[in-house]
Amino acid sequence: MKIAVSKTIGIILRELREAKGLLLREVGAKLSLDPTILSKIERDERMPTKEQVKALSDFYKEQKNDVIIAWLSDKLAYEVQDEDLALEAMKVAEEKVKYITKNKKK
Amino acid sequence: MKIAVSKTIGIILRELREAKGLLLREVGAKLSLDPTILSKIERDERMPTKEQVKALSDFYKEQKNDVIIAWLSDKLAYEVQDEDLALEAMKVAEEKVKYITKNKKK
């Protein structure tokens, strides 16, 4: 299953769950995650916490990175979506991330 | 005065204030901003709020956009700095921002 990379975290998680034919309740039980919270996450009403993303990306392990990237990119886009200078800021942020990464002790 | 685009918001604000030869207290008075808070902002100990950035970027109006971009990009970089997939996520976030921007009613 190939997932378009720019879907929201919610859409991706819903597609993954439905592809497995699982219920909210079932995934929730596996991850000790209240099904109503998962419902909100899958409808992008709530952003999952870091721990929830960890659990979900481990559960859908074939698409682990897609899930994480969707989550991070949603958070990033959300942060600047109303700003005129959003795209310029994203470019600069990339430079900053590269700089930080490069100078990080292993 | 040209400012390298990838400095932190704090460094930029400190340079701008010192270039004008102003004291924390003086800028603070103009902006109704407690000097100790400004001190923290200039040392990147605290992120300014949206309102504070508005006031500061208006005050340093020749570098208005540089200030805003530094602020936004700091927030973006901060959000993903510890993530292995940070750069991939930034690319995807850019696509998402472009998509959001394109489909936004004026």
Added chain:
DNA sequence: TTTTGACTTGACAAATATTGGCAAATATAT
């Protein structure tokens, strides 16, 4: 149509995070 099961929605309190600003400490300059 009544019931059943899956999911959604709204409201709320508890937990977390952020903020402003004081008082004290430190640094800088005269």
Added chain:
DNA sequence: ATATATTTGCCAATATTTGTCAAGTCAAAA
């Protein structure tokens, strides 16, 4: 040393996020 500028630590107030529950919708089965 004195005076001025900045930094630091702390904390209460405020704001945001989170988990949970009860009630709601919706579709399909009985």
